[in-house]
Amino acid sequence: NAGxxxxxxxxxxxxxxxxxxRCSPMKGHSHVxxxxxxxxEGLKFMVYLQKENIIDESGMPKERFSAEFPKEGPSILRIxxxxxxxxxxxxxxxxxxxxxxxxxxxxxxTRLTVT
Amino acid sequence: xxxxxxxxxxVTLSEEAFLTINCTYTATGYPSLFWYVQYPGEGLQLxxxxxxxxxxxxxxxxxxxxxxxxxxxxLEKGSVQVSDSAVYFCALREETSxxxxxxxxxxxxxVNP
Numbered sequence: 001n002a003g004x005x006x007x008x009x010x011x012x013x014x015x016x017x018x019x020x021x022r023c024s025p026m027k028g029h030s031h032v033x034x035x036x037x038x039x040x041e042g043l044k045f046m047v048y049l050q051k052e053n054i055i056d057e058s059g060m061p062k063e064r065f066s067a068e069f070p071k072e073g074p075s076i077l078r079i080x081x082x083x084x085x086x087x088x089x090x091x092x093x094x095x096x097x098x099x100x101x102x103x104x105x106x107x108x109x110t111r112l113t114v115t
Numbered sequence: 116x117x118x119x120x121x122x123x124x125x126v127t128l129s130e131e132a133f134l135t136i137n138c139t140y141t142a143t144g145y146p147s148l149f150w151y152v153q154y155p156g157e158g159l160q161l162x163x164x165x166x167x168x169x170x171x172x173x174x175x176x177x178x179x180x181x182x183x184x185x186x187x188x189x190l191e192k193g194s195v196q197v198s199d200s201a202v203y204f205c206a207l208r209e210e211t212s213x214x215x216x217x218x219x220x221x222x223x224x225x226v227n228p
Contacts, residue, residue, distance in 0.1 A: 003158070004158060006158075031214070033214065033215075033216075035216075035218075040220070041220055042119070042121075042204065042218035042220040042221055043159075043204065043206075043216075044218070045215045045216065045217070048214055048215065056214075056215065058215075059215070091158065091159065093158075093159075095214065099214075102214075103161050104161075104214070104216065105158075106151075106158035106159040106160070107158045108156065108157055108158045109158060
């Protein structure tokens with residue numbers, strides 16, 4: 001039973017390029033959460049998605065960041081025109097439903113470095 | 116808003132020593148509290164949780180008690196092992212914020228043989 005998969009594990013982008021981070025939830029899970037961990041800080045919530053719906057994007061920066069979770073395929077976190085301050089570890093988590101009683105299962109993260 | 120504060124790390128202990136990692140929180144309602152552990156190169160794993168005041172969460176020899184009066188959820192283990200070396204995150208989830216988790220900064224624990 002595979003866990004939450006994230007790829008790539010490491011991503012290097014130059015300033016101004018686009019970064020695409022992928023997250024495949026655990027089998028049977030239809031709810032996905034994205035968190036960002038900046039250096040020396042804890043994880044910060046970014047966005048919560050259900051299949052084809054954004055439920056809560058209160059933690060997403062207003063510009064350059066977007067997320068989707070299509071009916072088929074992985075969830076994608078997209079960062080356009082990356083800047084050095086976007087360098088961080090991005091973690092995805094999934095759960096079988098949105099109930100607060102459900103545990104969130106985390107992937108290994110994608111380490112994004114912007115040069 | 117909600118916040119979680121953990122004791123500063125890193126923490127280095129000898130095998131079989133007693134471990135305490137402090138965690139305090141600020142919340143407007145009645146949050147559920149969690150400890151997650153992250154081993155090198157892996158994702159976060161839920162270690163234990165407590166959903167109401169005075170609940171004690173426990174797993175793998177680790178314990179934490181939900182103390183509403185001191186807004187704390189300190190992690191303890193009586194005798195650590197080298198395999199416990201990891202980063203530990205305290206987190207909360209408010210009833211009113213849906214499924215969003217709010218994390219502390221994480222505490223790096225290294226246990227030496």
